[in-house]
Amino acid sequence: MAGSTSTRAQIVDAANRLFYEHGFEHTSFAAIAEAVGISRGNFYHHFKTKDEILIGVIEARLHSTRAMLAEWERDEPGPAERVRRFVEIVITNGADIENYGCPVGTLTNELAKLDHPARSQAVAVFELFRTWLREQFEALGFTVEADDLAMHVLAFSQGIATLSNAFHDGEFVQREVDRLHGWLDERLADHASPRSRR
């Protein structure tokens, strides 16, 4: 609680980045220590185990995600624009996603494979997006479908992220984002004057 940014926060920041870029398991204490610029042993004073750092990282992600969503609620005029803002993430963070995939999806899957107790907490980040998207669709007048629509947007984004990472194809990403925007247009139009029901 001393410096401008506490050592603890610096550790979490560095670990957050390294877990994203190289995975949780492949990131060693030594690597985090080097990134922060502190000694390995010093770690023990802030975090007893690697799992504690992981929990710290997930909590930081939950916090920053909540902040981002709140910012979108402030900045964007309506729910439709907010959903579109979400859809654009894969472009906004295009470079990182090409290199490392989606931070949420990849961490969740790694923890699933490791059978790690923190898996459910990693899923909570997904749930944050899911709930927020559902609320946007509810604000758009959808009721029972809202959650389905939220999950669809989430799934679409995940698919784009995975293939962006595999193929490093920015044009593909743009094309699929446009497609998702188009899908959203149709859903909103359908809902305004329902004719078909797909």
Place this chain on the structure above:
Amino acid sequence: MAGSTSTRAQIVDAANRLFYEHGFEHTSFAAIAEAVGISRGNFYHHFKTKDEILIGVIEARLHSTRAMLAEWERDEPGPAERVRRFVEIVITNGADIENYGCPVGTLTNELAKLDHPARSQAVAVFELFRTWLREQFEALGFTVEADDLAMHVLAFSQGIATLSNAFHDGEFVQREVDRLHGWLDERLADHASPRSRR
């Protein structure tokens, strides 16, 4: 080249499964040896390094994928049915995907994070599906769009797999598969008598 199934093949099989379930890095030589039922040291006779095993696993996956696609070409009457067969994978392999995600997507991403030289070979499995799907769409009369459509189907499947793994929700998977089938219906109808162009 002795037994009914060679030791080498057994090693590749076990490693294939373990790499899928626990990840490449988290799978140790000892774990593979135990799964096969041979001694750790014996490994060296078949594979010099862990990377060699990985390459063997990827080659095995390429081989089995090609075989599966060829089987679908034999079994399914037309290209549309074949694409639908692909879409159904996330249900056919639903249990595994819920637990471990898509074998192709998760391995590709792990190797990307490890900056592993075999990454491009893992992507080749994706390319196999991509090319095959494109050929099906070409057989359906699409030309320039064929590859886009292939990538869309691929991306959709990846998104479903990722969220299936995160949320363990079989109903969601079924809903999204239905949605993708519906999308395919529209594309095929549009193409038969083009009216709109989304």
Place this chain on the structure above:
DNA sequence: CCACGACTAGGACGCCTGTCCTAGTACTGA
């Protein structure tokens, strides 16, 4: 001035990893 807590550096520890060696067995072909 002193005591105390917050913080840090450096290294020791036991364990597990991938790699590699060596001795030994089983089978094959001349």
Place this chain on the structure above:
DNA sequence: TCAGTACTAGGACAGGCGTCCTAGTCGTGG
């Protein structure tokens, strides 16, 4: 029968890992 090859078991090896300890520094409050 014998040589040679394919294969196996078991363990040695160095290095890296997460964890943990200890000694020491710094800054603040009594």
